[in-house]
Amino acid sequence: MVARRETSISQLRRGVLEFCVLALLRDGERYGVELVRTLGEADGLVTTEGTLYPLLGRLRREGLVETTWRESPSGPPRRYYRLTSEGDDALRVFSRDWARFRTSVDGLLETGPTP
Amino acid sequence: MTSPTLHPLAAAYLARLRAAARDLPSTRRDELVTEIEDHLVEVIPPDATDAQVLTELDRLGEPAEIVEAERPEPEWVAPAATPTQPAAIEPAPRRGAQEWVAIVLLLVGGFAWGVGWFLGALMLWTSRAWKLRDKLIGTLIIPGGLALTWLVLFAPWVISTPRKCGSVDGHETCTGGMSINDTLFVVLLVASFIAPFVTATYLAIRAGRAERAGRTAPAMSAAG
Numbered sequence: 038m039v040a041r042r043e044t045s046i047s048q049l050r051r052g053v054l055e056f057c058v059l060a061l062l063r064d065g066e067r068y069g070v071e072l073v074r075t076l077g078e079a080d081g082l083v084t085t086e087g088t089l090y091p092l093l094g095r096l097r098r099e100g101l102v103e104t105t106w107r108e109s110p111s112g113p114p115r116r117y118y119r120l121t122s123e124g125d126d127a128l129r130v131f132s133r134d135w136a137r138f139r140t141s142v143d144g145l146l147e148t149g150p151t152p
Numbered sequence: 153m154t155s156p157t158l159h160p161l162a163a164a165y166l167a168r169l170r171a172a173a174r175d176l177p178s179t180r181r182d183e184l185v186t187e188i189e190d191h192l193v194e195v196i197p198p199d200a201t202d203a204q205v206l207t208e209l210d211r212l213g214e215p216a217e218i219v220e221a222e223r224p225e226p227e228w229v230a231p232a233a234t235p236t237q238p239a240a241i242e243p244a245p246r247r248g249a250q251e252w253v254a255i256v257l258l259l260v261g262g263f264a265w266g267v268g269w270f271l272g273a274l275m276l277w278t279s280r281a282w283k284l285r286d287k288l289i290g291t292l293i294i295p296g297g298l299a300l301t302w303l304v305l306f307a308p309w310v311i312s313t314p315r316k317c318g319s320v321d322g323h324e325t326c327t328g329g330m331s332i333n334d335t336l337f338v339v340l341l342v343a344s345f346i347a348p349f350v351t352a353t354y355l356a357i358r359a360g361r362a363e364r365a366g367r368t369a370p371a372m373s374a375a376g
Contacts, residue, residue: 069187069190069191069194070191070194073191084213085211085212085213085217085218086191086211086213087188087213087217088217088218088220090184090187090188090191090218091184091218091221092221094180094183094187109194113190113193113194115190115194116187116190
């Protein structure tokens with residue numbers, strides 16, 4: 038039972054993570070390590086940073102983000118990620134749905150169902 | 153590909169990642185390994201201590217975990233089944249519309265001047281839900297399906313040749329008891345009537361089995 042609950046949480050996390058990536062890109066482009074670090078530092082969101090790279094690749098293949106290589110002031114060139122208009126739409130829809138979802142779940146968790 | 157400045161511990165980690173990713177399609181594997189390599193080059197300074205490198209590798213996680221995240225997502229509703237699956241790149245075979253139509257056409261399509269049966273056979277052979285043996289059985293038992301039985305049953309030349317028949321008032325009447333040929337004919341007729349149904353049932357079961365076997369893989373293909 039405990040194992041199943043852990044799986045549910047990790048699925049929930051996996052489901053919202055891609056939108057967290059999109060949200061980080063809302064204000065402009067960022068490079069891979071920057072994204073991975075920011076998400077890794079958010080409490081309880083990511084357990085292993087390496088698993089974010091497959092996610093970034095998937096978002097790119099789905100056309101929600103696009104990438105450009107830019108020279109880095111130190112070290113090798115960096116791949117920068119930027120929202121596409123599809124990504125922007127997806128983020129907008131998710132933000133609206135998430136707000137309703139969060140309100141409902143919080144309501145139930147805190148007070149129980151209202152009669 | 154490996155950067156000359158990469159710390160030996162990081163290089164060993166990349167080698168483990170590449171080994172763990174050997175089942176992935178090569179473009180995805182190369183891309184993944186390159187991304188992780190770029191990450192390591194970025195976060196590990198050239199003069200890093202072993203402890204610093206190990207800390208960064210811990211943050212990245214186990215290579216197997218990263219490769220697992222690269223695989224197609226498991227179904228949201230069926231969580232537990234995925235961890236040890238082989239890389240399922242081929243779309244799952246499914247018993248979809250094509251399979252059902254093929255089965256029906258093979259059975260009764262022959263009544264449409266035989267064309268329906270050939271169409272059914274074409275769909276049988278192009279479907280991925282059946283193996284070669286199933287396809288051979290579906291085609292050979294019985295070519296034409298029920299239409300062939302029908303044809304044999306009502307073809308007067310089959311019945312009249314071995315028997316003594318005479319014409320009375322314009323109607324063809326046959327007399328005499330059953331010969332061995334007649335008995336054989338009836339047996340073959342009954343068999344040829346039942347066989348197409350048996351084949352149809354067999355094909356439906358086999359396609360269903362392929363569907364169940366393929367269901368653990370994500371059902372992304374609508375092509376069937």
